[in-house]
Amino acid sequence: MSESTSEAASAAPYRYTHALAAQIEARWQDRWEKDGVFAAPNPVGPLADADAAGAAEKPHAFIMDMFPYPSGAGLHVGHPLGYIATDVYARHLRMTGYNVLHTMGFDAFGLPAEQYAVQTGTHPRVTTEANIAKYREQLRSLGLGHDLRRSISTIDPSYYKWTQWIFLQIFNSWFDPSVQAARPISELIAKFESGAMATPDGRAWSALAPAERDEVLGEYRLAFVKQAPVNWCPGLGTVLANEEVTADGRSERGNFPVFKANLRQWMMRITAYADRLIDDLDLLDWPEAIKLQQRNWIGRSEGAKVDFAVHTTEAGAGDAAITVFTTRPDTLFGATYMVLAPEHELVDSIVPAAWPTAEGGLPDEWTGGFATPTEAVAEYRRQAAAKTDIERQADAKTKTGVFTGAYAVNPVSGELVPVFVADYVLMGYGTGAIMAVPAHDSRDFAFARAFKLPMRCVVQPSDDRGTDPSTWDESFDSYDAAIVNSANDFISLDGLGVVDAKKAITDWLASQGIGEGTVNFKLRDWLFSRQRYWGEPFPIVYDEDGVAHSLPQSMLPVELPEIEDYSPRTFDPDDADTQPETPLSRAEEWVNVTLDLGDGPKQYRRETNTMPNWAGSCWYELRYVDPEDDTEVVNPVNEAYWMGPTEAKKAGGVDLYVGGAEHAVLHLLYARFWHKVLFDLGHVSSCEPFHKLFNQGMIQAYVYRDERGFPVPAAEVEERDGVWYFEDKVVSREIGKIGKSLKNVVAPEEVTGEYSVDTLRLYEMAMGPLDVSRPWDTRAVVGSFRFLQRLWRTIVDEETGEVVVTEETPDEETLRALNRAIDGVRTDLAGLRFNTAVAKATELNNFLVKRGSTPRVVAEQAVLLVAPLAPHIAEELWEKLGHEESLTHALLPEADPAYLVEDSVTCVVQIKGKVRARLEVPPAIDDAELEALALADPAVVAALGGAEVRKVIVRAPKLVNIVV
RNA sequence: GCGGCUGUGGCGAAGCAGGCAGACGCGCCAGGUUUAGGUCCUGGUGGUGGUGACACCGUGAGGGUUCGAAUCCCUCCAGCCGCACCA
Structure with missing residues (x-):
């Protein structure tokens, strides 16, 4: 290689080789930086x-x-x-x-x-x-x-x-809902001081101790400290944001298990x-x-909050309300049971001492076989708490839960509905409680089937399943249907569409003071501290x-x-029962400081x-x-x-x-x-x-695996007759990410060392559209190198280094090729379509190579055109063409529209949509003339074979389609 | 399961508003330069049939709209990505 290079170098010392390119590139990079x-x-x-x-x-x-x-x-x-x-x-x-x-x-x-x-x-x-x-x-x-x-x-x-x-x-800052924007916290304090806003417990602001004020403000600040269930990752020793935890309950970084822990953390x-x-x-x-x-x-969903009355068992507490969030208040008449999340705070207060009596006894599924609801609920909550997110996810198909022993009142049907605890309801979303409408929600349907709960159809199915849910195979969840079976003495939703019914029932609930329209989000506050x-x-x-x-x-x-x-x-x-400990807490001298924050030096x-x-x-x-x-x-x-x-x-x-x-x-x-x-x-x-x-997109690379499935070094794999070999053993090939573990890393230096930086740039841009992933193919890089070599040769003599452009006035055809390229490259670059921009520059270059000589004005514009893509070689050629200034701020040529219009256009003549003839016609030809020309064409006459022409579609000047 | 994106030569891809499918590049084939190989240069290259100008078939599969579909519509298949009991 080195020998042949020197041979080539002696024969053509000014050829665009990797060695020459390296010099050029270093020189221009230095100059760009210096200037x-x-x-x-x-x-x-x-x-x-x-x-x-x-x-x-x-x-x-x-x-x-x-x-x-x-x-x-x-x-x-x-x-x-x-x-x-x-x-x-x-x-x-x-x-x-x-x-x-x-x-x-x-x-x-x-x-x-x-x-x-x-x-x-x-x-x-x-x-x-x-x-x-x-x-x-x-x-x-x-x-x-x-x-x-x-x-x-x-x-x-x-x-x-x-x-x-x-x-x-x-x-x-705090978020002022009246203006839907962040405002300085001082404005909030002023509201508290003036009494324009009441403190949570109604005392005057001045009556609150500093720590109490701090606590109040903490409820409003956009960055605040909170004792909250957070994602604790013992393996990393730190807590993580929701976004950093994968769906199977592991850390995105390091893949360690993540647990819920109640910790004091910064939130946004x-x-x-x-x-x-x-x-x-x-x-x-x-x-x-x-x-x-x-x-x-962010998961915005519009719905309503609805209160279900429930009798509490705590002494003197009387009745309470379970507030649920639902996106389908229109199906409220179909709510036949309720579910609280295991962590729901109301659970303890509604569980009675003994199972209620029911005709024929309660089903075993409801009681879990426990003697009292207290035991059943406690055991279920214990199990739910012990479950990791992974287990919870794995169990998603089979619904689990237990009856609390309590009944709530459906506020529109007046029916008593049993209240369950089940982990398919999540504390972190909505109110942590739902009304279950098994006939019209697939999850509730599955739960109701498993627990032998009643269902009521309140949305008329649009298929032929009928209105008896006990015969259904699945719930009917569609929004595109009419409400049925939904009337009481005060309101009827029957016959309304879903949208109208939602509005009607929401308004009614609001008028009764037992519900209101509301918007709910999946988005959680952002956990902002790390240990x-x-x-x-x-x-x-x-x-x-x-x-x-x-x-x-x-x-x-x-x-x-x-x-x-x-x-x-x-x-x-795997040890969930641990607490984070920050590295900075060990820097005692740093942690404990005396500062003057406006009221004299104090310890902080x-x-x-x-x-x-x-x-x-x-x-x-x-x-x-x-x-x-x-x-x-x-x-x-x-x-x-x-x-x-x-x-x-x-x-x-x-x-x-x-x-x-x-x-x-x-x-x-x-x-x-x-x-x-x-x-x-x-x-x-x-x-x-x-x-x-x-x-x-991502640049991927081939991954080769041996018979055990382990990746082998991609660089050492050889192809023979479409089969890949590593150390003479057959290996399989697939596409994968570039990375050390897959043994397919290609360093940019490998490419720039053999070819040039401009080659690498050009190849990466030419591979395909920017937003699409595609495999790296080292073999194909040479194509971009050849392009640069040809470009170089159209301007520089490889033996003498002299500029070989001519002083002739470019001919019409050359100007057309040039202006077509200018127009194409400019629009493609502006539209981030770099791959087609490269193709159009290549076309121009190929044209000039075939032409045999290049007029100076054409060469200069061609150089400017490739400059954004391959700036080093362009600068060098620009300089050789006699320009002293860098072309960084030179102006890209603009296409002359006169040369974008062809003086003759190829018109395609189709018969029944198939191309049968081509005509060279002037671009300004009119429809009638073109049609006459097409019908007279010998090839067309032959193809028609005397068949009757039924219709002729003419799109001058490009197309004639004859229908027979 | 839900949602999204993508399917075009041996390969990466063009075709942006429904009008010549395959620009440009790799690879491959032939020729030239070279003692030879490589580099470099020239030409060819979707498939099938034919000596041949040519014919037929071709854009994941099937159907539809249209004079005309890679492009629009429907159904299905495959691959990739995101979400995943979110009420």
């Missing part, structure tokens, strides 16, 4: 230009990638796909006159560095910063045009100072924003699939009463202390939890806008310039945000929530952070 060509000026502040006014005149765009966690393994070829795409897009925008903000930061707090630190004792900052340096180097070598002045890292105190500051904004009141988070999705240019996932996760070292400390201290105080901005950032042992205390992953204890990994990524787009501002989170002028709402993006936000679909609910929901709080408090002018979202 700061990607620096995007701000209107004001340290990043403003001398010519700030000039920049403000230009159109501008903010392009962003989801920033990476800098892992120790570095990048593989799958990672840069989106980065290259945004770079190509950003470069294309710069070449159409835009001021483009494009940079890259690092999401650098995280578990791997901490775990490495636990193992080796190396400070996570050391490993993380080394990894960041490596990433920066790799990103630079891909020729990505980032404004490096704007690059941030979430672990820098200068950055997390503002993460903490935003936390305090949230902490010091994201539920207050549920409506706005759903509604504002309509303002965004996001893939529908992602919007749908967010809507489903970790490597995260942002909370800017919170506690006084001797345990009251939380926020630190003033002047005391930010609260930096992480140096400690000996970075690990949280972890436990046997710092909060020792840290923020979750999502905190830093919740607002980094804002810091990109104004990375050096030390007095405010972002200057409002700069924010409005880059992110402010416009006619085209009503909610404002980043113009284009590219990243993987795996962040559909986590990062994207949290970031939207924070942004909305900042918007409400007047810190930003945009109410959404990301206007257009684009999910890039």
Whole structure:
């Protein structure tokens, strides 16, 4: 290889080889950096230009990638796909006159560095910063045009100072329902002080002790501490957000079991924003699939709360009400029993001492064989509590439960309905209690069958099953039917459709004071504290009463202390009966501080939890806008310039945000929530952070497995006659993720080392549409390399290095090819269709190669056209063509419409939809003339064979279809 | 189970508003350069039949709408993703 390379090199010293490409690429990367060509000026502040006014005149765009966690393994070829795409897009925008903000930061707090630190004792900052340096180097070598002045890292105190500051904004706010927005907590305090709002127990605000006031405010703050059932993961030694727990009750990270535990934790009141988070999705240019996932996760459902009277057994308590949430109040007449979640607080107070007497005795299914309801309920609750989510899930098919011994009253039918405890009703949703309508709900149906409960049909089935549910195989759940069997002395729903019936019964319940229309959400408040070292400390201290105080901005950032042992205390992953213990709590000197928070120096204890990994990524787009501002989170002028709402993006936000679909609910929901709080408090002018979202597909790779099913190194597999061999043994092939465990990692350096960076960029863009996953095929990369070599040869003599373009005036055909390419490439780049843009550039190149020589004006425009995709070779050729300035801000050529119109068009003549002839006709030909021409064509006459022409459809100038 | 997305040559894919299916690339075949192989260059390449200009068949399967369907509608199948007792 080395020998032949040198042969080739001596024969053609100026050929575009990997060696020459490497020189070119290094040279241009240095020059871009030295000249700061990607620096995007701000209107004001340290990043403003001398010519700030000039920049403000230009159109501008903010392009962003989801920033990476800098892992120790570095990048593989799958990672840069989106980065290259945004770079190509950003470069294309710069070449159409835009001021483009494009940079890259690092999401650098995280578990791997901490775990490495636990193992080796190396400070996570050391490993993380080394990894960041490596990433920066790799990103630079891909020729990505980032404004490096704007690059941030979430672990820098200068950055997390503002993460903490935003936390305090949230902490010091409440959600005012009257304006549906966050307001400063001081406004709430004023309402309490003035008496405009009553305290929970009616005492005057001034009569409350500080700790009591704190407790009251805690019910309103958007960030608050709460004793709540949380996801406790002993294996990780930390608690997790709902979003971080998989459906089978394990941690998304590490796959450890997760248990419910009642712990005091920081929460964020994201539920207050549920409506706005759903509604504002309509303002965004996001893939529908992602919007749908967010809507489903928030899970808004409209229904009603209804009270069922129930007799309590506690002395003197009298009757109580079980409040249920239902989306089908129209089926209230069909409610034949009720279910409480095992954790429901009313359970204890309604259970009677003895089983009620019933005709023929209670079924065994109801009593579970226990002598008293107390025993039966206690045992069932014990079992339910012991179940993990995994077991609960596995048991989902078979319904379990037990009768409480109590009856409630159906408020419309007046019937006594038995009250059950069953774990198919979840405490965390609605009111933790349901009215069961077995005839019209599949879950209730299954339960009713298992427990021999009565059913009543109140919705007329639209099929032929009849109205006796005892003969049915399944419940009838449809919304598209009429209500029957639903009347009492005061109201009748009979004959109404579902929608009308819902409204009628809801109004009636409200008038009776036993129900009201309500909206319910699946979304839970966001668990915001973690028992970790490597995260942002909370800017919170506690006084001797345990009251939380926020630190003033002047005391930010609260930096992480140096400690000996970075690990949280972890436990046997299966031991649910454990408590978290934070690493920071061991840093005694840091924890106990004397501070003057306005009323003289006092002793305080710092909060020792840290923020979750999502905190830093919740607002980094804002810091990109104004990375050096030390007095405010972002200057409002700069924010409005880059992110402010416009006619085209009503909610404002980043113009284009590219990243993987795996962040559909986590990062994207949290970031939207924070942004909305900042918007409400007047810190930003945009109410959404990301206007257009684009999910890039994944680059996958072949995985080869031996006969035992273990992956073998993909790089060492050989193909012979369609069969794959590893060490002469046949292996199977499939498509999988790129990763170490599947032994199919391809590093970008393997490609750039053999070909060039531009080759890698071009190949990744040419492989297919950006949003589709596709397999990496190392063999196919050479195609992109050949394209660049051909491009090079059309302009440079490989032997002499001289420019070989001609000074001739391009002919008509060449101008057509050129302008077609200009038009196609421009529209494709603007539409993020990079694969077809590459194809059109290739077509032009192939045309020029065939032509044999290239006129200078054509060469120059061709170079500009490929510059966004393959910037290094384009810069080099641009320079060789005599230009001294970098083409970063050169203008992309615009197509001359005169050359986009063909002077003759191929018209297809179809007979019965099949192509029988082709005619070359002028584009302006009219229908009648074209029809005459087509019918006279010999091939058409022959194909018709004298058959009678019934109808002729003419779409001049492209098509004639003859019907016989 | 519910919801969503995707099915086009040997492979990655084009075809964006219903009008020439397969642009561009890989691979493969033939030829050229080369002592040879590789690189590089030129040409060909959906399938079947024919020496042949050509014919027939072809966009997961089946049906429908239409002069005309990869594209629109219905049913089914397969793969991927999300949610998962959410009342």
